[in-house]
Amino acid sequence: MKNYNNLKKEDLKGKLTKLQYKVTQENATETPFENEYWDFEKEGLYVDVCTGEPLFTSKDKFNFGCGWPSFSKPIDSENIKEILDTSHGVVRTEVRSKHGDSHLGHVFNDAPKEKGGLRYCINSASLKFIPKDDLKKEGYSDYIDLFN
DSSP: OOOOOOOOHHHHHHHSOHHHHHHHHHOOOOOTTSSTTTTOOOOEEEEETTTOOEEEEGGGEEOOSSSSOEESSOSOGGGEEEEEEOGGGSOEEEEEETTTOOEEEEEESOSOGGGTSOEEEEOGGGEEEEEGGGTTTTTOGGGGGGGO
């Protein structure tokens, strides 16, 4: 298994855009319907923008109409942390990457039953997309079988 540990905050500031940093390190939320992956439909892998840690696949992505990418499940629940979030006067479950500790978004239980009932509502700014055809080249050959 690769080492997916996070970089130091000062190194992340040089690697990420301002929005990516605010979302992943300061728990910000990007604008709905104005982000890179909310309606993106290519086949591939979504990884933590900070560490490259594999999180979701396009096979589990669906359009919920909320303006952010929605996934029915992570690739491996071991790569996700779920934390009680009581900010903004509501009770929610925050989703973070396990190894990088990046804020990703939130998980809700309002998805269609045929999708498993869960909706991982994720900020595009927390993700990097690796196209299916580039998985081997980018070092993710272990995940190619997910698309066969």
